[in-house]
Amino acid sequence: MKSTLLALSIAVALGLxxxxxxxxxxxxxxGQSSPLTGPQAHIGKDNDNGVRLAIDEIxxxxxxxxxxxxxFEVMSEDDQADPKTATIVAQRMxxxxxxxxxxxxxxxxxxxxxxxxxxxxxxxxxxxxxxxKYTAQGFKTAFRVMTNDEQxxxxxxxxxxxxxxxVAIVDDQTAYGQGLAAEVEKAAKxxxxxxxxxxxxxxxxxxxxxxxxxxxxxxxDVIFFGxxxxxxAPMAKQMRxxxxxxxxxxxDGLQTPKFxxxxxxxxxxAIASIPGxxxxxxxxxxxxxxxxxxxxxxxxxxxxxxxDAAYVMVDAMQRAxxxxxxxxxxxxxxxxxEGVTGKIGFDAKGDLTSGPITLYTVKGGKWETLETVQx
Amino acid sequence: MDIFAQQMVNGLVLGSVYALVALxxxxxYGILELINFAHGETTMMGSMIAITVIGALxxxxxxxxxxxxxxxxxxxxxxxxxxxxxxxxRVAYRPLRHAPRLAPLITAIGISIVLQNVxxxxxxxxxxxxxxxxxxxxxxxxxxxxxxxxxxxxxFLTVTIMVALxxxxxxxxxxxxxxxxxxxxxxxxxxxxxxxxxxxxxxxxGAGLAAIAGVMVSANYGQAHYYMGFLLGxxxxxxxxxxxxxxxxxxxxxxxxxxxxxxxGAGYIGDLTGGFLGSHYQDIFAFLVLILVLTLxxxxxLGSKSVERA
Numbered sequence: 001m002k003s004t005l006l007a008l009s010i011a012v013a014l015g016l017x018x019x020x021x022x023x024x025x026x027x028x029x030x031g032q033s034s035p036l037t038g039p040q041a042h043i044g045k046d047n048d049n050g051v052r053l054a055i056d057e058i059x060x061x062x063x064x065x066x067x068x069x070x071x072f073e074v075m076s077e078d079d080q081a082d083p084k085t086a087t088i089v090a091q092r093m094x095x096x097x098x099x100x101x102x103x104x105x106x107x108x109x110x111x112x113x114x115x116x117x118x119x120x121x122x123x124x125x126x127x128x129x130x131x132x133k134y135t136a137q138g139f140k141t142a143f144r145v146m147t148n149d150e151q152x153x154x155x156x157x158x159x160x161x162x163x164x165x166x167v168a169i170v171d172d173q174t175a176y177g178q179g180l181a182a183e184v185e186k187a188a189k190x191x192x193x194x195x196x197x198x199x200x201x202x203x204x205x206x207x208x209x210x211x212x213x214x215x216x217x218x219x220x221d222v223i224f225f226g227x228x229x230x231x232x233a234p235m236a237k238q239m240r241x242x243x244x245x246x247x248x249x250x251x252d253g254l255q256t257p258k259f260x261x262x263x264x265x266x267x268x269x270a271i272a273s274i275p276g277x278x279x280x281x282x283x284x285x286x287x288x289x290x291x292x293x294x295x296x297x298x299x300x301x302x303x304x305x306x307x308d309a310a311y312v313m314v315d316a317m318q319r320a321x322x323x324x325x326x327x328x329x330x331x332x333x334x335x336x337x338e339g340v341t342g343k344i345g346f347d348a349k350g351d352l353t354s355g356p357i358t359l360y361t362v363k364g365g366k367w368e369t370l371e372t373v374q375x
Numbered sequence: 376m377d378i379f380a381q382q383m384v385n386g387l388v389l390g391s392v393y394a395l396v397a398l399x400x401x402x403x404y405g406i407l408e409l410i411n412f413a414h415g416e417t418t419m420m421g422s423m424i425a426i427t428v429i430g431a432l433x434x435x436x437x438x439x440x441x442x443x444x445x446x447x448x449x450x451x452x453x454x455x456x457x458x459x460x461x462x463x464x465r466v467a468y469r470p471l472r473h474a475p476r477l478a479p480l481i482t483a484i485g486i487s488i489v490l491q492n493v494x495x496x497x498x499x500x501x502x503x504x505x506x507x508x509x510x511x512x513x514x515x516x517x518x519x520x521x522x523x524x525x526x527x528x529x530x531f532l533t534v535t536i537m538v539a540l541x542x543x544x545x546x547x548x549x550x551x552x553x554x555x556x557x558x559x560x561x562x563x564x565x566x567x568x569x570x571x572x573x574x575x576x577x578x579x580x581g582a583g584l585a586a587i588a589g590v591m592v593s594a595n596y597g598q599a600h601y602y603m604g605f606l607l608g609x610x611x612x613x614x615x616x617x618x619x620x621x622x623x624x625x626x627x628x629x630x631x632x633x634x635x636x637x638x639x640g641a642g643y644i645g646d647l648t649g650g651f652l653g654s655h656y657q658d659i660f661a662f663l664v665l666i667l668v669l670t671l672x673x674x675x676x677l678g679s680k681s682v683e684r685a
Contacts, residue, residue: 039502201657204606209388210642237507242521262504264597
């Protein structure tokens with residue numbers, strides 16, 4: 001009789017604790033925003049996949065925060081790389097109760113959205129926005145896991161000066177392209193090169209023959225383009241059509257498989273940089289590449305950074321033992337995380353404390369590593 | 376290198392494409408006095424279909440000469456676009472033939488948005504590459520300007536098509552029927568002209584030209600995109616207005632002029648204004664021209680001549 005009672009009470013207690021556990025399981029939404037439509041959709045989807053891979057892995061470890069079983073959920077939104085849409089999307093995600101956001105992809109979208117997140121105390125980690133302004137606004141919620149344009153522009157400008165005395169600069173007038181181009185111009189001049197032309201286009205143009213012709217008249221040794229691959233590819237093509245021999249140089253927006261696909265043989269010899277290490281030189285790069293490609297196919301560009309950003313965010317929550325944005329935000333600032341892309345830590349502004357930049361060149365239809373530079 | 380000569384070449388190549396697309400606007404306007412705003416998207420469809428066919432054919436028979444593969448792509452895109460042009464007319468225009476002017480304008484814009492989205496669904500949101508390696512890669516220096524084989528082909532094709540089209544309108548039965556329909560549809564109908572068939576023919580011819588233009592654009596720039604028809608369409612429309620909408624020679628002239636204006640403008644505006652305005656104002660010229668023409672000479676450069684109205 002006694003033993004039956006004991007067994008019964010144990011069963012009840014077990015049942016109770018199980019229901020208690022089930023009641024305490026919570027779903028926590030993490031936002032992701034990038035262009036999922038439009039010319040940069042391939043890069044945007046890459047970010048989305050990076051975050052999803054990280055969150056799937058984290059969920060598989062059955063994380064417990066503050067005594068509750070937590071299931072993370074990705075809320076992915078399309079900002080169309082558009083500043084206006086980005087703020088709308090930011091507000092929508094906040095209304096849906098996200099506790100943090102990985103995004104946005106473009107600086108032009110990240111900067112206006114960052115104010116919305118800051119006003120609502122939602123921590124934001126951009127995997128790829130490199131414009132200096134993003135972290136210079138003084139928002140304590142803004143972080144990034146990539147070196148900024150100042151760091152990248154310094155390296156590119158010095159490299160341009162090394163390639164030749166006369167440098168021409170074209171940008172696409174986006175926050176990213178223009179910001180990077182301005183830094184390159186400064187650094188190239190500082191390194192003793194002469195900037196013979198500064199021209200602008202836009203991020204929808206395909207015809208650059210007029211601009212390139214007027215640049216050709218100034219006989220530059222190097223043409224730097226601050227912009228993305230859909231413009232960089234026809235620009236490289238038209239340089240060859242015009243018989244220009246200048247070295248074509250670009251930032252991370254050009255260092256994509258799409259650039260080579262679109263420019264074809266004319267991509268040959270182009271040089272572009274990416275903040276960070278090449279994937280094969282990243283500490284856990286090979287492992288990441290394998291995992292990612294099994295699930296989503298070829299890595300486009302920033303997927304490892306988006307993946308790391310999601311991990312860094314959850315890491316801060318675990319250290320703070322809370323998914324409350326206000327509570328885990330201070331921990332985010334103290335991050336010291338060994339990610340796929342390298343060691344991640346933030347300075348007072350939210351910028352990476354250390355970050356190498358790698359230069360690549362197109363050889364035989366593939367991007368090949370030239371050298372890695374510490375800014 | 377002579378910069379001016381090079382900018383003229385740039386402008387003429389750019390202008391040829393505008394001219395071909397403008398011919399489509401002008402043909403339809405000549406007959407119906409309506410702007411077919413889905414025309415730019417027809418151009419986009421042409422280049423997308425061609426790229427798909429070229430890719431498929433290259434996969435099946437990689438040993439064929441590149442030019443044959445590209446030409447087959449072009450030959451596939453033309454009838455496909457013609458069918459599309461025919462369908463657009465049947466769906467968006469014919470039911471509204473007697474409706475107020477605004478209605479078919481709106482349906483045309485609607486069709487253009489539908490086509491953009493259909494293209495996005497089929498080919499995705501990314502830029503897709505035109506296999507330019509299949510084409511001759513030659514580059515020539517003429518009067519100090521550099522021009523590629525593809526660009527020479529574009530100029531040559533445009534002029535040939537123009538001549539053929541003018542001959543068609545002025546020398547054939549169909550052309551006469553088109554001119555009659557343009558003058559007075561009701562009377563033409565009484566005289567035994569099948570007005571519906573003539574209007575369909577106009578749309579079909581315009582769409583065929585758009586297909587060729589689409590293939591030219593993507594062959595020259597090496598890429599295509601579901602959104603590419605929008606700005607191209609607007610600029611070609613401006614070119615048609617500049618030349619005098621409804622006038623075939625005008626469309627050609629307007630297209631060429633606009634191309635040259637754009638190239639020279641983008642090339643020299645920086646130097647002329649001491650850097651105050653820059654090359655990023657390239658897209659402004661088409662619309663500046665549109666506004667100027669509409670205020671100063673709404674009929675366009677050659678618009679008053681009704682003889683050649685198609």
